[in-house]
Structure formats: C-alpha cells, structure tokens
Amino acid sequence: MLEKTLLMIKPDGVARGLEDEILKRVSQAGLKIVARKKLQLTIEQATEHYAVHKDKPFFPGLLKFITSGSVLACEVQGDKAIDKLRDLMGETNPLEAEPGTIRGDLREENVRTPEGTIKNLVHGSDSQESARRELGIYFS
Ligand code: IDP
Ligand code: MG
Numbered sequence: 001m002l003e004k005t006l007l008m009i010k011p012d013g014v015a016r017g018l019e020d021e022i023l024k025r026v027s028q029a030g031l032k033i034v035a036r037k038k039l040q041l042t043i044e045q046a047t048e049h050y051a052v053h054k055d056k057p058f059f060p061g062l063l064k065f066i067t068s069g070s071v072l073a074c075e076v077q078g079d080k081a082i083d084k085l086r087d088l089m090g091e092t093n094p095l096e097a098e099p100g101t102i103r104g105d106l107r108e109e110n111v112r113t114p115e116g117t118i119k120n121l122v123h124g125s126d127s128q129e130s131a132r133r134e135l136g137i138y139f140s
Contacts, residue, residue, distance in 0.1 A: 003081040004034075006134040008123040011069035012108070014038075019072055022102055022122060029088050031078035035139055041067045048137055049123075061115030073138040082131055085124040094120050 007026065009019055023033060041049070046066045053059050076085060090101025094111045097104030103120045111119055125131035 002077065002079060003128065003131065004075060004077045004135060005082045005085050005125045005131040006123070006138065007033075007074040007076045007085055009072040009074070010066060010119070010121055010123060011071055012065075012119045013106075013121040014070045014072060016108075018106055018121065021106065023074070025088060025102055026074075026076060026085070029078075029084055031076050031081055031084060033074050034077045035075040037073045037138055038070055039073065039138075040070050043067060045137060049134060058117055061113060061117035064115060065113050065117040065119065075135055075139050082125055082128065086126065089120075089122050089124050092120060093118055 009022055013019065013022060026033065043063060046063045047054070050059065050062055050066070053062065056062075078084065088102055090097030090103040092103075094103040094107035097107070097120075099105060102122055106121055108119065113119060125134050
C-alpha cells in the first residue's frame, strides 16, 4: 500500500554530514523523498514530536538532544514506506542494530549524549497514525 512517513535526520546525522549517505539508502530502498525541510526544532515542536515519551526518564535528555542542532525533516513516500523505513533504520540502540542498517553501519563509537540519550541518527514514524500526526508537525 502506498504510504507516507516522516524521516528525520537527527542533529548527530546532520552534524556529521551524513544526509546524502542516508538519503541515498532511502532512495535505494525504492522510497521517494517528496518534501524536505531543514530546521532546528523548538522545544514546543520537540515536545509534540515525542509526546508519547513524555513520562519516560529519558525524555528531558531526548528534548535537549533533538533541539541541539539542525535536523532534516523529510516526507517519504512509497509502497509500505513506514515498515521499509523502520527496517532500513535498524534497532533503536545502534549497538544492537544489524549491519546493513543506517543505525548499525553509521553509528559513532560513543552512542550516548552526556545525559545518556541514545544518539541514533534517524527518526522514522512507527505507524500510520504516527506518520500522519508527525508529518502534520512539519509539513502542514
Ligand atoms: P525509535 O526512535 O527507534 O522509534 P523510541 O523508543 O521511539 O525509538 O525512542 C525515541 C528516541 O529516544 C530514540 O530514537 C532514542 O534517541 C531515545 N531513546 C529511546 N530509548 C532510550 C533509552 O532507554 N535511553 C536513552 N535514550 C533513549
Ligand atoms: Mg519511536
């Protein structure tokens, strides 16, 4: 089924110059970037983006990390785009991500911020509902 999903290259990915490498992998998986926007998230946008995690112990550190520099938000379209992108990304903890995945192949030696937040280069929506909601934050 043709779907749209949100890919975000997080501040670690942008700061390390990995945008082209990551977008190449997305294209090679048969997915299309139909819109893109470079921005630095406000605390309000970040809070909305990660609303499902607001009660987690890592939430304050996550907000600090995701607002720490520029991100690249991309509207990605394709057949089964949501699951395809999640597969391309790999596990949340890059130390557990398989070779061949973005998080597995491109991780840094130290995958944590000083606050302990996992730095993993990319965000991808995890369901159709999340995709609709998250795309609305950046591409309304
Ligand atoms: P996902 O990005 O693979 O969907 P989520 O569970 O939605 O993972 O978590 C959102 C983000 O919060 C992760 O990508 C990572 O940056 C951070 N994170 C998740 N779990 C932890 C944790 O246990 N400790 C520190 N940071 C975490
Ligand atoms: Mg998630």
